[in-house]
Amino acid sequence: MLFEVVPPVSGVEEILFKAGEGRILSVDEYVQVYDFFTRHRPNLDKSTITYSRKVFIPLTNLCRDSCGYCVFAKKPWDTRAKTYTLDEVISIARIGEKLGCKEALFSLGDKPELAYPEFSEYLSRLGFRSTVEYLIHACDKVNTLTSLIPHVNPGTLSWSQMKEMKNVCASMGVMLENVSERLMEKGMAHENCPDKHPKARIAMIKAAGSLKIPFTTGILVGIGETVRERVESLLALRTIQLEFGHIQEVIIQNFRPKMDTRMSNFPEPQAEDFLATISLAHLILGGLTTIQAPPNLARVPLIEYVERGVRDFGGISPLTVDYINPEAPWPHLRSLKGELERMGYSFRERLCVYPRYIKEAGWVSRVFDEKIKEYVGDDGLVRPPWEAF
Numbered sequence: 001m002l003f004e005v006v007p008p009v010s011g012v013e014e015i016l017f018k019a020g021e022g023r024i025l026s027v028d029e030y031v032q033v034y035d036f037f038t039r040h041r042p043n044l045d046k047s048t049i050t051y052s053r054k055v056f057i058p059l060t061n062l063c064r065d066s067c068g069y070c071v072f073a074k075k076p077w078d079t080r081a082k083t084y085t086l087d088e089v090i091s092i093a094r095i096g097e098k099l100g101c102k103e104a105l106f107s108l109g110d111k112p113e114l115a116y117p118e119f120s121e122y123l124s125r126l127g128f129r130s131t132v133e134y135l136i137h138a139c140d141k142v143n144t145l146t147s148l149i150p151h152v153n154p155g156t157l158s159w160s161q162m163k164e165m166k167n168v169c170a171s172m173g174v175m176l177e178n179v180s181e182r183l184m185e186k187g188m189a190h191e192n193c194p195d196k197h198p199k200a201r202i203a204m205i206k207a208a209g210s211l212k213i214p215f216t217t218g219i220l221v222g223i224g225e226t227v228r229e230r231v232e233s234l235l236a237l238r239t240i241q242l243e244f245g246h247i248q249e250v251i252i253q254n255f256r257p258k259m260d261t262r263m264s265n266f267p268e269p270q271a272e273d274f275l276a277t278i279s280l281a282h283l284i285l286g287g288l289t290t291i292q293a294p295p296n297l298a299r300v301p302l303i304e305y306v307e308r309g310v311r312d313f314g315g316i317s318p319l320t321v322d323y324i325n326p327e328a329p330w331p332h333l334r335s336l337k338g339e340l341e342r343m344g345y346s347f348r349e350r351l352c353v354y355p356r357y358i359k360e361a362g363w364v365s366r367v368f369d370e371k372i373k374e375y376v377g378d379d380g381l382v383r384p385p386w387e388a389f
């Protein structure tokens with residue numbers, strides 16, 4: 001049984017029974033279930049939890065958007081603005097290699113060259129017409145010169161850019177954030193963020209599907225959206241996943257206010273709301289993809305995430321901070337493993353590509369064949385002696 005309802009609650013119990021039979025619920029029914037989940041925890045099977053050992057490479061923190069919660073993006077005149085040179089990129093990757101990382105996660109701002117002519121000139125001097133061209137080159141170098149496998153969070157890309165990118169990275173990601181266009185309005189989280197338009201994000205996620213790119217996406221919880229909009233966002237991802245099957249994980253990320261941002265005084269989502277959202281994601285997407293939540297942003301013990309349906313903790317780095325949430329340290333991997341095992345779960349390292357996409361042909365460029373073969377066992381997860389905790 002997918003969900004055990006104790007004590008029985010009429011109405012919701014019936015809705016959950018329908019869901020357990022694999023039937024699609026209406027948005028209203030999901031909202032009702034969400035409310036139930038704020039007070040009740042589902043009873044789920046214990047299984048394997050995964051993480052990816054990676055280094056973060058924040059290629060550039062310039063960005064043309066201005067998300068209300070972002071502490072990563074900087075303006076070119078800010079002394080903290082930084083674009084990594086290729087030498088710096090390789091140097092981070094090499095340290096990551098020594099620390100047992102398998103993944104190089106490139107994160108960067110969206111199309112800064114369109115907003116800042118000085119950055120466009122900088123790229124031209126290096127011989128690139130866009131940030132994406134520079135990113136492709138940097139991924140290629142990391143792949144050629146190190147044992148790491150690139151995964152990119154490049155902002156919104158076109159179909160042809162992604163097609164090119166597929167040759168130099170094994171997987172890609174973009175957060176949907178939310179399907180609500182309301183969040184683009186004045187005073188809302190995505191005001192002045194053309195690249196956060198839900199239609200642009202959905203187009204990119206679908207384009208990745210048509211190109212068979214193993215993909216990461218997710219929603220950001222608590223940025224001014226309603227519960228109904230959260231439901232609609234998860235349902236939109238479900239629809240895309242049913243069509244393309246390329247979404248290997250959906251991140252459920254809780255908003256955390258940060259100093260010096262427009263949303264510094266905005267309240268964080270309550271723990272029960274966030275846990276209910278994880279349960280809802282599991283109900284809508286469980287069985288179709290993996291639910292992930294960032295462990296360093298947790299306000300409750302991580303085991304509560306797992307009991308709600310989280311089966312992956314994403315990228316954890318032994319070297320670099322989470323540049324998007326620099327105030328939030330990574331959990332200690334060995335302690336986390338011990339805790340999960342005591343609770344009856346196993347904790348394993350995976351690559352940036354999930355086992356299913358490794359085992360089936362056509363998802364990952366052949367240039368990664370050798371590295372993947374070296375790292376993973378028959379189950380598609382990292383095998384000894386490479387597995388690192």
Ligand code: SF4
Pocket residue numbers: 063064065066067070071072073108109110193195
């Ligand atoms: S969250 Fe991403 S898109 Fe938004 S301002 Fe920050 S770097 Fe740019």
